[in-house]
Amino acid sequence: xxxxxxxxxxxxxxxxxxxxxxxxxxxxxxxxxxxxxxxxxxxxxxxxxxxxxxxxxxxxxxxxxxxxxxxxxxxxxxxxxxxxxxxxxxxxxxxxxxxxxxxxxxxxxxxxxxxxxxxxxxxx
Amino acid sequence: xxxxxxxxxxxxxxxxxxxxxxxxxxxxxxxxxxxxxxxxxxxxxxxxxxxxxxxxxxxxxxxxxxxxxxxxxxxxxxxxxxxxxxxxxxxxxxxxxxxxxxxxxxxxxxxxxxxxxxxxxxxxxxxxxxxxxxxxxxxxxxxxxxxxxxxxxxxxxxxxxxxxxxxxxxxxxxxxxxxxxxxxxxxxxxxxx
Numbered sequence: 001x002x003x004x005x006x007x008x009x010x011x012x013x014x015x016x017x018x019x020x021x022x023x024x025x026x027x028x029x030x031x032x033x034x035x036x037x038x039x040x041x042x043x044x045x046x047x048x049x050x051x052x053x054x055x056x057x058x059x060x061x062x063x064x065x066x067x068x069x070x071x072x073x074x075x076x077x078x079x080x081x082x083x084x085x086x087x088x089x090x091x092x093x094x095x096x097x098x099x100x101x102x103x104x105x106x107x108x109x110x111x112x113x114x115x116x117x118x119x120x121x122x123x124x
Numbered sequence: 125x126x127x128x129x130x131x132x133x134x135x136x137x138x139x140x141x142x143x144x145x146x147x148x149x150x151x152x153x154x155x156x157x158x159x160x161x162x163x164x165x166x167x168x169x170x171x172x173x174x175x176x177x178x179x180x181x182x183x184x185x186x187x188x189x190x191x192x193x194x195x196x197x198x199x200x201x202x203x204x205x206x207x208x209x210x211x212x213x214x215x216x217x218x219x220x221x222x223x224x225x226x227x228x229x230x231x232x233x234x235x236x237x238x239x240x241x242x243x244x245x246x247x248x249x250x251x252x253x254x255x256x257x258x259x260x261x262x263x264x265x266x267x268x269x270x271x272x273x274x275x276x277x278x279x280x281x282x283x284x285x286x287x288x289x290x291x292x293x294x295x296x297x298x299x300x301x302x303x304x305x306x307x308x309x310x311x312x313x314x315x316x317x
Contacts, residue, residue, distance in 0.1 A: 044159070044199040047207070069284060070201030073238055077195065077204050 004104055005031030005059030007086070008097050009045055009066040009075055013037040019097055027101035031058045045071040050078040054086065061110070064088045065097040069124065089117050090124040125224050129314050130186045131175055136310035138168040144306065151299040155286035159200050160299040167198035167206070187214040201239070201284060202300060205248065208238040225259035232256050239283060246279035246286060246293060248300035255308050266309055273297060273305035 006023075010016040016036025023032065033053040038044040045066075054062060064079070064086050066072050072088065079086040089096055096117060103113045125133075141148070141164045149161030170193045180186040187210050195207030212234025216227045232252040241247040254272040258264040274297065281293035284300070 038199055043157075046196070046199060047204060048196050070204070073201055073204035076238065077207070 003059055004061040004063065004110060005033070005057045006097060006101055006104070007050075007053055007057060007062050007064045008032070008034040008093070009050055009053075009064070009071045010034070010036045010093065011043050011045055011067055011071060013040045015067065015093075019094055022094070023098050023101040026098070027105040030101050030104045032101065033057045045074045047074045047077050050074050051081060054078055054082050054084060057084075060084050062086045063100045063104075063110075063113070065091065065093050065100070066124075067093045072124065087114075090122060091117050091120050092122060095120055125183060125227070125315070127180060127183045127186050129317075130183050131180070132317060133311050133314035134168075134171055134175060134186075134190065136313050137307050138172050140306040140310055141165055141168045141303065144302075148299055148303055151297055151302055155281065155289055155293045155296050156299060157200070157285055160202060160303065163198045163200045163202050164303050167194050167203065170197040184214060184217055187217055202303070205235050205239055205300070208234040209252075212237075225256060228252075228259055229256045241283040244279055245282040245284075246276050246298050246301075247281075247283050248298070248304040250276050250279070250298065251301045251304040251308070255304075264308070264312065266312060269305050269308045269312075273301050276301040 008016055008019055013036040016034040020032060020034045033056055035049050035053045038046050062084055064075055066075055066088070075088055079088065099116055100113055103116065145161040145165045148164060149158055152158050152160035171190055174189050174193050178189060180189055191207055191210040191214055194210060195203055198206060209231040213227050213231040216222055216230030232249060235249055235252060239247065241249050243250060243253055251269065251272040254268060255264060258268045276298040277296065278294060280291060281287045286293040286298065
């Protein structure tokens, strides 16, 4: 599943980095890029840095996870501007990205991963 | 609307945003994340700098410049929403002889596509919808805009950061509605000059 990677968007630098540390434990071989905050100290999400992370991710198929609503809007705009295939999931950020990362590492198919993610879907 | 009026529109919008930056943040404090004033101020500063540097000579060029700057520089939810608004306007403006009301309407549709808000969700579109209606009937006035902004006050937020506080959002003007009000007041002023 080397062609499928993960992208994680949070409003806060430490949240994104923390989740990355968490999922690296179970998914060392998965291509993961995280974007947190406008900078290390500024809270927010930026369309430019999301697009950059999408381009920097080695994988062409990306499973995308985010924290709050405005992150999703920036993510959707970046998705429209990118040639990569990106799927955005309305799931809790930690649980969702952890699930996807662990399953990708285990070689599970995207369809099966989506099935699992569906079970933890929330209104976001 | 031509490019000269469009530039004047942005200059006036910028003046209003800078003058009311603290008030925008104040509106965003009880029901949001207190960043709307700073975000809009930063975004509009970049728009004005870009206009001065690039000197757009068509309305399309101007709208494109506004779109990219708002999208990249505003941050928060307002960046993609205002960016989408001007992107929608740019798309419509490319058609021949399209009336200005249809251009603004395309901006509104673009915001709705991005933010998925409906009327009365207590968002910026509660200003954009009545503004488009009034423009179509040639009846847009400052009073129409003010009334639309004020109408967000009793609403309970169903979209955006304010929706997290639910009932507590009632009784506050929506900050995005207020900044949209500034945008349309600036438009009327620019057109009247």
